[in-house]
């Protein structure tokens with residue numbers, strides 16, 4: 001649409017006359033909720049102006065009835081996901097307006113103890129987050145949980161029309177449609193995305209967007225309240241009874257600035273919508289004078305009488321990572337099987353234990369690009385979910401499911417494409433526990449084959465762990481054919497933080513390591529602890545710290561390394577990369593001060609730098625080298641790929657450099 005067409009359409013909707021008496025008669029308590037929302041929002045702006053509040057706020061003044069009309073048709077067990085403009089949605093769904101006020105004032109009595117503040121709210125049945133569209137796929141996961149466990153519940157995801165610019169919205173609509181989820185997409189169409197008018201940012205039709213995904217489409221607005229309430233009711237009933245998704249386009253207008261005072265819109269335009277604003281019109285009828293006054297007084301009294309109390313450092317600064325491991329060591333006895341088979345079996349056990357297994361092309365007969373899930377969908381068709389190519393959305397789906405109590409394994413077909421999931425891991429999974437004040441967790445397991453050495457070239461061979469290992473409150477594990485991963489998978493059942501599980505393309509096909517004449521193998525500290533391999537007959541003169549498939553290659557290269565470099569290696573293979581536990585490894589330096597840290601990705605800002613900075617604090621005389629991939633896109637051509645990644649030849653070449661420096 002051109003410039004003013006949207007605006008004119010909204011104006012014509014707003015300026016029609018409606019039967020206020022019957023609206024008051026039929027919807028009095030809903031109107032009171034809307035008044036309450038407005039009073040709370042106005043109180044936030046006052047508190048900011050007085051300097052009594054931190055951060056920012058996006059008020060929904062003018063839009064209150066969207067949340068009210070939706071929540072009116074929901075019940076306690078339905079869920080809502082929301083965005084930055086969430087206060088109205090929150091109050092209408094939970095009625096916890098006092099705890100919302102306290103939250104924004106930073107009080108411990110706030111709904112998230114003052115941690116999340118304005119944009120990050122949680123209560124049973126409700127969550128909001130600030131990054132646009134981030135929670136929409138999580139809503140798919142919640143809806144999937146509701147569908148699989150109850151017969152009559154829905155999840156509503158609110159989004160603004162500016163957020164239709166995010167691809168994640170369409171991935172989520174597609175998932176909701178394909179899986180026939182009771183997921184309701186509620187568009188708050190207020191003509192603006194922050195400062196950008198709709199015609200500048202939105203092409204084509206909103207209705208056709210929904211219909212393209214086969215979503216039942218409803219359209220209404222916040223001026224015709226009777227129509228709004230009835231439409232929301234009808235849409236929610238449709239989703240509840242049919243257990244299918246739908247889309248409601250609610251036209252509305254924000255009367256205040258985008259956040260506190262940023263508003264460049266035409267003043268006359270704002271005045272026009274103020275005049276036709278439903279609450280302002282209802283106020284003018286003088287039928288509700290008392291209601292307005294009472295609510296205003298109630299909110300003001302609450303604010304004036306509340307006592308501040310703040311969360312203390314020691315109540316907040318902790319995480320869910322498995323930081324403590326025991327000092328016990330255990331001999332390792334592996335079955336005579338290939339890693340791929342034991343992994344398949346381990347995941348089968350996890351599905352049997354209630355987990356979902358989610359990913360692209362994982363269904364039988366194909367069974368996954370690397371065949372890890374072969375046979376699983378035939379055994380557990382309801383738990384193994386084949387998905388479209390939507391890494392971000394399926395990660396969100398897994399987060400939503402895991403948040404609702406179903407541990408979920410999400411496969412990212414190639415580790416390279418974990419980048420698509422980055423924001424879901426960072427903005428949702430890693431943060432839920434803390435920002436929602438420990439009221440929920442997101443123990444999703446995101447598993448992916450990393451690494452090269454198969455000639456797949458620059459975009460299908462990378463090892464991106466360094467980009468993910470530093471995400472707070474997200475654990476990272478590396479599977480290796482040095483040890484049967486079944487025990488670790490079982491132990492992960494009780495770990496409440498999100499976890500990334502690295503697998504390795506080349507390692508999959510290897511038989512599990514068996515103790516040989518040269519090396520003994522032990523694991524220290526249980527299934528998350530490092531695996532330590534020590535030479536049997538000789539004293540080591542080099543410690544190698546590595547992980548995953550490369551650890552196996554180094555171990556298999558024991559003799560070759562000795563022959564080519566003179567180094568007798570002992571190997572510490574990290575099972576848990578984040579958090580790593582150095583205690584059992586530091587002991588190894590009593591025997592040797594030579595250290596090589598080998599990682600699969602390039603070394604800049606990588607694991608080697610991280611570990612060295614810690615180790616050097618204990619042993620400042622250590623002679624070390626960081627070995628990793630060359631810092632260039634990985635070439636497909638065999639000869640160049642071999643020279644780009646830590647193959648045994650490449651490792652030997654680098655160890656010889658260490659040797660020349662150490663002599």
Ligand SMILES: Cc1ncc(C[n+]2csc(CCOP(=O)(O)OP(=O)(O)O)c2C)c(N)n1
Pocket residue numbers: 084085130131132159160161162163164188190192193194258
């Ligand atoms: C991914 C992301 N990009 C940018 C922002 C900053 N931002 C916050 S609100 C907003 C506008 C959203 O517009 P719309 O979806 O129409 O919602 P409205 O503010 O109109 O309710 C922007 C750009 C953000 N929060 N998240």
Ligand SMILES: [Mg+2]
Pocket residue numbers: 160161162188189190191192193194
């Ligand atoms: Mg908008």
